[in-house]
Amino acid sequence: QKEVEQNSGPLSVPEGAIASLNCTYSDRGSQSFFWYRQYSGKSPELIMSIYSNGDKEDGRFTAQLNKASQYVSLLIRDSQPSDSATYLCADLSGGSYIPTFGRGTSLIVHP
Amino acid sequence: DTGVSQNPRHKITKRGQNVTFRCDPISEHNRLYWYRQTLGQGPEFLTYFQNEAQLEKSRLLSDRFSAERPKGSFSTLEIQRTEQGDSAMYLCASSRGGTYNEQFFGPGTRLTVL
Numbered sequence: 001q002k003e004v005e006q007n008s009g010p011l012s013v014p015e016g017a018i019a020s021l022n023c024t025y026s027d028r029g030s031q032s033f034f035w036y037r038q039y040s041g042k043s044p045e046l047i048m049s050i051y052s053n054g055d056k057e058d059g060r061f062t063a064q065l066n067k068a069s070q071y072v073s074l075l076i077r078d079s080q081p082s083d084s085a086t087y088l089c090a091d092l093s094g095g096s097y098i099p100t101f102g103r104g105t106s107l108i109v110h111p
Numbered sequence: 112d113t114g115v116s117q118n119p120r121h122k123i124t125k126r127g128q129n130v131t132f133r134c135d136p137i138s139e140h141n142r143l144y145w146y147r148q149t150l151g152q153g154p155e156f157l158t159y160f161q162n163e164a165q166l167e168k169s170r171l172l173s174d175r176f177s178a179e180r181p182k183g184s185f186s187t188l189e190i191q192r193t194e195q196g197d198s199a200m201y202l203c204a205s206s207r208g209g210t211y212n213e214q215f216f217g218p219g220t221r222l223t224v225l
Binding site: 004008032034036042043044045046049088092098099100101102103104 | 211
């Protein structure tokens with residue numbers, strides 16, 4: 001059974017800093033990874049996807065994938081208090097299209 | 112609004128009662144997923160459909176749970192003889208399928224079993 005591991009946090013960063021969120025995955029054959037943001041009491045919102053080794057940038061967000069080390073990361077530049085949320089890492093692998101989610105990392109951005 | 116919708120948003124029921132939730136996916140999406148999420152955990156996969164076919168079902172899913180997607184559009188999730196342990200957020204997501212399969216979630220249904 002696939003596993004996705006995330007540190008539950010909380011990760012606390014000051015406003016304007018770079019927040020770095022990490023996740024590791026167990027299935028060496030995994031190809032597709034997603035980052036979701038979830039505010040308390042709300043449903044997950046897709047913010048980034050990454051499929052190839054390297055970096056993918058979208059605005060203040062950068063996703064990084066290292067298949068050799070089996071980790072995925074999300075960098076948030078110029079963190080804002082509105083970024084305070086739980087960030088979920090998801091792994092989609094093989095042909096079954098069943099994502100496995102980590103338990104999420106709580107991010108707190110303080111003014 | 113062309114996103115995923117779910118009804119009801121909240122449901123309070125007594126132990127032993129049956130409940131049914133509805134999900135309407137994004138119209139052009141052929142895949143539909145159900146998840147359950149409890150506090151401090153990530154979404155836990157329950158089942159998914161491609162069009163009207165139910166292709167996968169979690170082995171952890173009790174036989175009290177059943178899902179349908181009769182015409183390949185909306186889906187329903189029914190829980191029979193609810194238990195307090197069924198209290199959770201029930202999430203629906205949809206996708207186009209394909210290689211990368213980005214999923215988009217609805218707002219969820221919060222179930223409380225008393």
